[in-house]
Amino acid sequence: MRVHLLLLPLALAVCASTSAAGSSRATTSASATSKAVTPDAALLGGYHWHLTQATDHYGQRIDALFVRPDKPLQLDFDGNRISVRNSCNGMGGSYRIEKGQLMVGPMMHTMMACTNFPLNRLDSLIGVRLSVRPTITVTRSGDNPLLRLHTSAGDTLIFTGLPTPETxxxxxxxxxxxxxxxxxxxxxxxxxxxxxxxxxxxxxxxxxxxxxxxxxxxxxxxxxxxxxxxxxxxxxxxxxxxxxxxxxxxxxxxxxxxxxxxxxxxxxxx
Incomplete structure (x- = not known):
């Protein structure tokens, strides 16, 4: 009986420690989440957004979006217009944000055909993900903000913001x-x-x-x-x-x- 009595305070201490750690993690997670905001046109237009991470719903990297390591896919926002750079063709169209979703209108693009198949396919790969009304948030942490697009299929694209010359x-x-x-x-x-x-x-x-x-x-x-x-x-x-x-x-x-x-x-x- 004495053994059980001695172990009881230790068990309670462990539980308390675990609870505190869980509470700390929850607080940290909530704090991190609270930094993610739905961006406005001024914030989006102040940066060139370079794709730095892309994963599917399994958490696997979407390699097909990184066919040009020296020139990552880039999003630019100007007023109510969005453009895609460093794909095979230049692409652009109108956009708006409603209820935290990026709503992109029909996109016009140049008609250049790239002989490199992965590069040629890049237009449709990024175009599809922009057309399905992904949720959009920006996290301001460190020197460069992060733009996050999340599709209903579970894809997550993260773009790092590099300030424009105007900024x-x-x-x-x-x-x-x-x-x-x-x-x-x-x-x-x-x-x-x-x-x-x-x-x-x-x-x-x-x-x-x-x-x-x-x-x-x-x-x-x-x-x-x-x-x-x-x-x-x-x-x-x-x-x-x-x-x-x-x-x-x-x-x-x-x-x-x-x-x-x-x-x-x-x-x-x-």
Whole structure:
């Protein structure tokens, strides 16, 4: 009898400890869940959303959605429009959020046929999952928010948000067209000896997309252009966005240029 009496307090302590641990886990889970919110257009539009995880209802990774490791599927939201990048074709359509579900309208897409079958199939694989009204939540934790889509079939897609230039620089940019000379030029750079910089001049287009007016003077662009990699001997015309840099470090430029699209490209001499 004494043995049972001695074991009873120990059993009660174990039960209490287990209960406390369970309560702690429940609290932690509830706390984590409470951070997941239904996003609005402003939050969605502030990031480029890169697919980083995808599992089916068995918890198995959906490998078919990761055929381009260097260019993951990307969702972009602009007003009431959603677009898909890094698939075979560019895709886009209208969207709205109702009762926590992402409602995507018919999506238009380019008509390019990719010879790589897994890449060619990627359009339909992501298109189907966007069309079935998945639930949508965003969790703000750490430096990058996570966008979670969950379908009625049990698929879960998680996208990591990378801030857009507008988010990073705190405001809209100014659209410009820059012609980039085929050859770089020597320039002064506070951190690099014998630096080479882009030689650019501003060009202008009318509403019909035709060049108009006189190009500006050539000038050295010491800060480069985000998203643009120059190939020696190739002349490019770029549509860029110019942003004001708030509180730039000493000797750093007060403006930043981000590539939008390449308008023209030609090898020098042609």
């Amino acid at each position: 990073r620089y705190g405001g809209p940019g100014v659209t410009e067209f820059l012609e980039v000379s085929p050859q770089t030029v020597p320039c002064n750079h506070p951190l690099m000896r014998n630096a080479q910089c882009l030689d650019v001049r501003e060009v202008h287009y009318d509403a019909n997309g035709l060049k108009t007016g006189t190009p500006g003077s050539w000038r050295v662009l010491s800060q480069g252009i985000e998203g643009y990699t120059h190939q020696p001997g190739v002349r490019n015309v770029l549509r860029v966005k110019r942003y004001a840099v708030q509180h730039p470090p000493a000797d750093a430029p007060s403006e930043a240029y981000v590539l939008d699209i390449v308008v023209e490209s030609a090898t020098a001499g042609r």
